[in-house]
Amino acid sequence: MPRSKRGKRGSGKPGNKNGLKGESAASDDELMSDVLSHYSSASESTTVLEDGSGEQVDEQTAQEETEDKLKQCIDNLMDKSAKTRLAALESLRLAFSSRVLYDFLTERRLTVSDCLERSLKKGSSEEQAAAATVFALLCIQLGGGDEAEEGFKMLRPILTAILMDNTAGIAARQSCARALGMCCYVSAAEDGEDLIKSLALLESVFMSSYPNREGTLPTPKPGSSGLHSAALQAWSLLVTLCPASKLTLLLSFHLPKLQACLESSDVNYRIAVGETIALLVELGRDIDEDFEVDDSDGLCECLKSLATDGNKHRAKNDRRKQRSIFREVLHYIENEDFTEEKIRFGVEGVYIDSWMRRRIYDAFKEILESGVRHHLQFNPLLRDIFGLGAPLILDATIKANKISRFEKHFKALSPPHSRTKQRNKVRDKRADVM
Structure with a gap:
């Protein structure tokens, strides 16, 4: 995710009273470079490496x-x-x-x-x-x-x-x-208390973007749309863990409010709202196949407008991104059809074939960035969430203790916590080995 440059940083000017900071900064950069070079070279499936002199260094070293x-x-x-x-x-x-x-x-x-x-x-x-x-x-x-x-x-x-x-x-x-949503999703206790508290906290943030009693959207403060998007996306991740009784209450309250927020002036917030609406409708249909959105005609008209938006005052990339997302949302609302995607990693792949799986995958991708495929391949947590089973060990040269370590960690995830039961929703037979 993009990292903000806001906030104070320690001064590294050589003329200040802490004149050693310039030297410290150089050593910090070297340390970071060393860490990254080790991680890029020490692969999971290699038992020997070569150092700069051409000598072989074993994996343990x-x-x-x-x-x-x-x-x-x-x-x-x-x-x-x-x-x-x-x-x-x-x-x-x-x-x-x-x-x-x-x-x-x-x-x-x-x-x-x-x-x-x-x-x-x-x-x-x-x-x-x-x-x-x-x-x-x-x-x-x-x-x-x-x-x-x-x-x-x-x-x-x-x-x-x-x-x-x-x-x-x-x-x-x-x-x-984002951290509150992800950490709660990963580690929420069985009793669900952490889940309910985290949902309420995140709601209190993005609900300030909801229309007032007169139906007018508030004027966003600088930076608030990005905060509302982050809170809404974290909240929607946690919604995937909610039982049917809680979901029913959330749907009846939030769907009408979110529909109004499609008129937001911020493109990224509009997109976050549209994806959340699609997710909530999908969850509603999981509970009741006859689930219908209130004022579905009005919702579809609004989605059509966003899916064909040609407003020249918006940036070209923003228009393209918005139209693409809202075409998908509209297609799902009208036809219950989701455009699936296959994520490949190693010799395996996992299908993203629902809004719920997309929200979960996108949440991990936002935190892990380019490392998400490595974690899908080797991290027992992600493999458990997406129903991939224990990590595959394809290289015969990998030591037995490494295999046993993976198996031990994977078994540690086995107790049937309530969150694991809820995650069964995203497990299906769409994961495969190519």
Whole structure:
């Protein structure tokens, strides 16, 4: 996801009282580069690597070197320099999104959580935004077990406080909204209390974009549309876990309000609203095949207008993106037909053949970025969510202990938590091996 440049950063000018920051910045960049080079070269299916001199280095040595770099990044999260902490957060973000580090992080999860808590409490808006994203990645790495649940309960109050703080930076609030949705989705407890609280918090954010009693949309404040989009998308992710009784209440209240928000002046918020409407209608039809939207004719007319919008005052790319999305939404509302997509990774693939699966996949893609395919291939959590089974081990040279480690982690996800039962909705036989 695009990272905001707002918020204060530590000064690196050589003439200030902390004149060593210029040297520190250079070492930070080198450390990040080293971490990334290790992660790009140490593949899951190779047992030997070559260093710059042409000598072979075994996988164990490469793993140890990489972990040493990551340990240094974790240590740097406690540095006094804001620039050093930001560089460490960026290094961890890239590493967590590109690899599966369950064993490494299980032993250090409390240390990392403590450091992220400090950044969220005392950092600038930019540091808070980065820390929230790294925390979401940490929950994905820990796989939705007790460790992730423990971390979520620890940091949820801080994420909530930043999200609800009107004086906090927009970038930080957006990142906290995404992290709150993802971490709750991954680690919500069986009793559903975390789910209900998180839904209510996210609702309180994007509902400020709803029309007033006279039916007029409020004038958005600078940056508020991006925050409303992030909160709405996080909320819609959590809606996929709701039982039918809760869904019925949500549908009756939110669908009419969201329909009015299709007139929003912000294209990205309009698109988020349109996709959420399609998701809610799909969930409603899952509950009752005869489910109908109130004023469906008015909704379809509005969708047709957006799907054919040729307003020259809008940017060309915005018009193209809007028309594409709303054609899909309209087609689904009218014909219950979804344009499916196949995501390929390794020798496998998974079908995105519903609005629910798309929302879930897009949420992980937004956090993991280009690493989403690697995690689909190797992360037991994502494989469990999309019904892919245990990670495939296709290379005979991979050591037996690595296979047993994957199996052990996958089995750890087996207890029938309520969230796992809800995720059965997105499992089907559309995953395959090519």
